[in-house]
Amino acid sequence: MTTTRTPVSSTVGDDGGELRRGTIFGFLAYGLWGLFPLYFAALAPSGAFEVLAHRILWTLAVCVVVLLAVRDLSWVRPLLANRRLLAGIAVAAVLISANWVIYVLAVLTERTYEAALGYFLNPIVTVGLGVLVLGERLRRLQWAAVAVGAVASVYLAVAGGVVPWIPLVLAFSFGLYGLTKKKVGASLEAMHSLAAETALLAPVAVVVLLVLAARDETTFTGHGAGHTSLLVLSGIVTAVPLLLFAAAARRIPLVTVGLIQFITPVLQLIVGVTVLGEHVSGRLWVGFGIVWVALVLLSIDSLRTARTNRRGLRPEDPEAPEPCP
Numbered sequence: 001m002t003t004t005r006t007p008v009s010s011t012v013g014d015d016g017g018e019l020r021r022g023t024i025f026g027f028l029a030y031g032l033w034g035l036f037p038l039y040f041a042a043l044a045p046s047g048a049f050e051v052l053a054h055r056i057l058w059t060l061a062v063c064v065v066v067l068l069a070v071r072d073l074s075w076v077r078p079l080l081a082n083r084r085l086l087a088g089i090a091v092a093a094v095l096i097s098a099n100w101v102i103y104v105l106a107v108l109t110e111r112t113y114e115a116a117l118g119y120f121l122n123p124i125v126t127v128g129l130g131v132l133v134l135g136e137r138l139r140r141l142q143w144a145a146v147a148v149g150a151v152a153s154v155y156l157a158v159a160g161g162v163v164p165w166i167p168l169v170l171a172f173s174f175g176l177y178g179l180t181k182k183k184v185g186a187s188l189e190a191m192h193s194l195a196a197e198t199a200l201l202a203p204v205a206v207v208v209l210l211v212l213a214a215r216d217e218t219t220f221t222g223h224g225a226g227h228t229s230l231l232v233l234s235g236i237v238t239a240v241p242l243l244l245f246a247a248a249a250r251r252i253p254l255v256t257v258g259l260i261q262f263i264t265p266v267l268q269l270i271v272g273v274t275v276l277g278e279h280v281s282g283r284l285w286v287g288f289g290i291v292w293v294a295l296v297l298l299s300i301d302s303l304r305t306a307r308t309n310r311r312g313l314r315p316e317d318p319e320a321p322e323p324c325p
Contacts, residue, residue, distance in 0.1 A: 022251025026260045029244035034267025037115070039237055040107040041276055043230055046219045048105040050212055051234070053205035054220070055100060056198050058235030063195035066239075075192050088184025093197035095177040097204075102169050111166060112272030113280045118170030119265035120291045123258070123298055124149035125175040133179060141301035145294040152290035159283040190246035194239065255306040259299060 043051050067073055079086060106115040128146050130136040138146070156164045181193070188196065212218045220228055249257055269288075272278045280288075 018251045022248045023256070023260075025244045026248035026252060026257060027263065029241045029248055030260050030263040031267065032241040032244070033264040035271065036103075036237075037107045037112045037268055037271045037276060039230070040104050041112075043104075043227075044108060045223070046108075046227075046231065047212075047217065048101050048108055049208055050218060050220075051104045051108075051231070052097060052101040053208040053212075054231045055234040055238055056097070056201045056205040057209075058232055059194065059238040060198035060202055060235070062235035062239045063191060063198065066191060067195060072191075075188065079188070079192075079196060085184055088180055089188075089193070089196050090200050091184075092177050092180045092193075093200045095173050095180060096197060097201055099170060099173040099177065102166060102173070106166050106170075107276075110276065110278050112276055113269055113278055113284065114164065114166040115170060116265040116268035116272060117164070117284075117288060117291065118167035119174075119268065120262075120288070120295060121149060121153070121167055121171035122174050123261075124291075124294050125171040126178060127298070129175050129179050133183075139301055139305070141297045141304075145297040145301070148290060148294035148297065152287055152294065155290060156284070156287040159287070164287075190242050191239075194242060253306065255302045258302055262295065262299075 040051065046054075079089070103115050103118075106112060106118075124145055127138065127142055128149075131138055131146075153164070153168065156167075209218065209220075220231055248260075269280075273280055
């Protein structure tokens, strides 16, 4: 007698494998971003604007090579024909370039810990912008997180005697970057968006390098092959974690992506203090502590909302957080 065996569905196993791969991709992406201070510190004596210009141009080169290799250029013509989207990408490009240059400046001036604080503040700023600009309604824990984040900013300004401009500029430039792309309805994939933004910034990057060369302030060729290679690698350094992030966001729940993102500023802080030998004052540690309270509130809210959504009580369609620079 012949027995017909019903094949066992592999859906569960496939989903589990995708979840594991997505989690690994997410940890790799945010881990690499967290180690960025080591790379940018190694670029000394290059200045922040020279690093920015090279990062723009070499990232564009990487994008062009990849897009040509896979013959993925069909999105270019529709983008050029959509003036509203193109204008939004241009604004986003300016914001991300400002974020990049301030971040590099923080690392090169031994203030990596302030950059880390900026990325700790970023989720709170993003939530606040959602209320002020998009008119979104916040849950109680979200309101509490925003209030605690505001208290942290005021405390840092009063305790330090100056406005903590590096953390605030990093947090707001990145928050506005994500907001701009959402407002203009940008639907470009990660590589397409990066290519478009760096292409728009490329002429400015060329001008920056020409000005630096005229003032004899470039370091590209005067500090050995190793230094030149590190600057050239800025394109790959920028593109790889972004692609890993995109791969993770497609495979794991958005709440997981949101929680994993805190790896980046934690690593930045650890690298700044333990590897780069930066000193963090007592008042700043208190400021970090206040911000961490706000992040705990946001994390609890995210987990509770995700649990509610799984039960089907309050379906929502949250968007993935913007990747780190």
